[in-house]
Amino acid sequence: MPSPAAKAKTNDPLPPRRPFSLAARAALATGFVLAAFLGVVGLTLTRTAADSALKGLQDRLQNFVVAYLAGTEVGRSGKVLLPDSLPDPSFSRPGSGLYAVAIGDNGFKWESPSAIGRDFSFLHPLAPGEGQFVGPVDTRMGRLYYYIYGVALDTAERKSVHLTFMVAQTEDQLEGRNAVFRRSLIFWLASLGVMLILLQLLLLRWSLTPLRKVANEMSRVERGERDHLGDQYPAELTGLTERINAFIDSEREQRVRTRNTLADLAHSLKTPLAVIRSSLESIGESSLRDPVLEQVRKMDELVAYQLARAATSGRQTFAATAIPIAEHAEDLVQSLEKVYAAKNVLCEFDIDDNAAFYGEQGDLLELMGNLLENAFKWARHRVLLVVKMRPVAGRQRPGLWLSVEDDGPGIDDDKIESVLQRGVRGDERVQGHGIGLSIVQDIVRAYGGELLVDRSPEFNGARFSVKLPPG
Numbered sequence: 379m380p381s382p383a384a385k386a387k388t389n390d391p392l393p394p395r396r397p398f399s400l401a402a403r404a405a406l407a408t409g410f411v412l413a414a415f416l417g418v419v420g421l422t423l424t425r426t427a428a429d430s431a432l433k434g435l436q437d438r439l440q441n442f443v444v445a446y447l448a449g450t451e452v453g454r455s456g457k458v459l460l461p462d463s464l465p466d467p468s469f470s471r472p473g474s475g476l477y478a479v480a481i482g483d484n485g486f487k488w489e490s491p492s493a494i495g496r497d498f499s500f501l502h503p504l505a506p507g508e509g510q511f512v513g514p515v516d517t518r519m520g521r522l523y524y525y526i527y528g529v530a531l532d533t534a535e536r537k538s539v540h541l542t543f544m545v546a547q548t549e550d551q552l553e554g555r556n557a558v559f560r561r562s563l564i565f566w567l568a569s570l571g572v573m574l575i576l577l578q579l580l581l582l583r584w585s586l587t588p589l590r591k592v593a594n595e596m597s598r599v600e601r602g603e604r605d606h607l608g609d610q611y612p613a614e615l616t617g618l619t620e621r622i623n624a625f626i627d628s629e630r631e632q633r634v635r636t637r638n639t640l641a642d643l644a645h646s647l648k649t650p651l652a653v654i655r656s657s658l659e660s661i662g663e664s665s666l667r668d669p670v671l672e673q674v675r676k677m678d679e680l681v682a683y684q685l686a687r688a689a690t691s692g693r694q695t696f697a698a699t700a701i702p703i704a705e706h707a708e709d710l711v712q713s714l715e716k717v718y719a720a721k722n723v724l725c726e727f728d729i730d731d732n733a734a735f736y737g738e739q740g741d742l743l744e745l746m747g748n749l750l751e752n753a754f755k756w757a758r759h760r761v762l763l764v765v766k767m768r769p770v771a772g773r774q775r776p777g778l779w780l781s782v783e784d785d786g787p788g789i790d791d792d793k794i795e796s797v798l799q800r801g802v803r804g805d806e807r808v809q810g811h812g813i814g815l816s817i818v819q820d821i822v823r824a825y826g827g828e829l830l831v832d833r834s835p836e837f838n839g840a841r842f843s844v845k846l847p848p849g
Contacts, residue, residue, distance in 0.1 A: 400589065401582050408578050416567050427559050432523075435552055436511045439525035442466065442545040443509075446478060452531045452539050460488055468492060475548035482541040503542040504528030514549045521549035588612050592619060597774045599626065600736075603700070651678050700734040701742055703765050703780075710747055711763075718754045725750070729765040736775050741821050748818045749782040749842050756786035762836055773848035778827075780844040785837035794831045815842075822846070 442465050449461025460480065468476040469490040477493035479501060480486075489496070497518045504510065506528050513523030524546035530538040588611050595607045606623045609616075655674050658667055704727070711725045735742040746763075753761045761784050768777035789797055797815060822829045827846040834841040 401586055404582050405575075405579060408582075409575060412571060412574055412578070416571050420563060420567050423563055424556075424560055427563075428556055431552060431555055431559075435523055435547065436525060439511070439523070439545045439547060440509070440527075442478065443525055443527045443543045446480070446543055446545070447527075447529060450480075450531065450541070458482060458486060458488070458531075458539060458541065464490065475551050477544075477546045479544045479546070480541055483539060486541070498544070498546075501526070501542070501544055503540065506530035506538075506540065519548065522546045523549060523552065588615050596622070600774045647677070700736055701739050703733045703735055703742070703746075704729045704731075706739075706742060707746060707750075707763055707765070710743070710750055714750055714754045721754070721757070721759070723754050723757050723759055723761055725754075725761040725763060727763050729763065730767050733765045733767055733778070735778065737825060741825070745818055745821050745844065746780070746782075748815065749780075749844075752815060752842070753782045753784040753786075753840070756840065757784035758786060760785045760837055762834075768848065770848040775848055777848040778844070778846040780846075781841055783834035783837055783841040784839040785834070786839040788833055788838065788840045789831060797831070818842070818844075 445465035446460065449463070451459045453459060458480075464470055464478075466476060468474040469478050469492050472492055472494060474492045477496060477498075478490035479493055479498050480488040481501060481503060489498075500515070500517065504526055509525065509527040511523070511525050514521040515524075524544050526542060526544040528540070528542045530540050532538055592607065592611070592615065595604065598604045599607065606626060607619045609619070611619050651674055655671065655678070658671050658674065661667060707727065707729065715723065715725070750761070750763065761782065764779070764781045764783070766779040768779055770777060819829050822844050825846050827844055830843040830845070832841055832843070833839070
């Protein structure tokens, strides 16, 4: 019996189907139009060929009748004499499918050798000078086409002998010719269709080259490999690429303006707060001194926090460049080893060779700097920095996994949430504002990522892991 989870998974709605690409849409539309056009052409040619073959059959049967009439004579006694030579060898071959029959007055009847033993009871006399082309008709010999013509021949006694000639041919002979034509037509139309489709695909590929170039350059801009789109595009795309470049510049300028504004505001508050703090500390004991100093301290922490946040630009669609992580990590660790030289901390690296950060360099330094400083602060002797790239199919930029582990006391599960809050320190006896980890969390959120805190499997201390999604 399937579990509820399995049932729920089975009933999940299917993801929406991805729309067809422009090339696929154009190829399908043109393919349908081409198939319809070639189909109409094929039907038209087939019908025209069938009508032409039928008209040719009528003329052929009529010519046979004329040939028989030209060789027919009436003797002095009124006896009808038909020609000994036949207009086609098929008339002399029994069952050939080509038959000649003549009927006349006083029960006269003549049949070609091919018609002997055949039933032509459907034949009826016609008035002199009257002719008919009939078919196909169902007979015991199969379906037939025939031409029938009535004539009056004069005898030597100036009497007239009425005769009716008929030449018939089976339908399968005509259909055999038509089938050969249809097979040949289908082969050549199919060959033409394949060649036209291949030509169409080549033309589509050539026509869509500028769009593929735009997509490729957009990907390079997102990865930080170039600043803007190029300018060598057809006139139809020039307006689009110019507006995209303007949007890229606008986004970058807006981020810089916002960051500078926040930094200017925080700096403008920092000096007055320092003056107030020094003034309060210089005066003697007062009932207002300690509460005001406490509020000034909190305001100073807030300013420091906002200064750090001002340096955070957040996730960018159009990254300026891909920042290599290894070299910046080495610089940070060297600085921290000097600061914490008394603890003799050893920092190990496990960093992918191609590890890169797609964002602002200040964000990367703030992120790694706070995590590494926190690890150095609490570690006994060892710290481990792990950076792994997480490529995802269909994404231009890979995801990023960054973790910092130490062999310190670690963080209890019930204290993790409070440690990440601004202004809260894991140990009040340790110097600091308590805003480093909250800044890390703000940076991670700005980039759409996730900050995880758990126990280090390597050192049993704390492990801070950052997961940034692919771009």
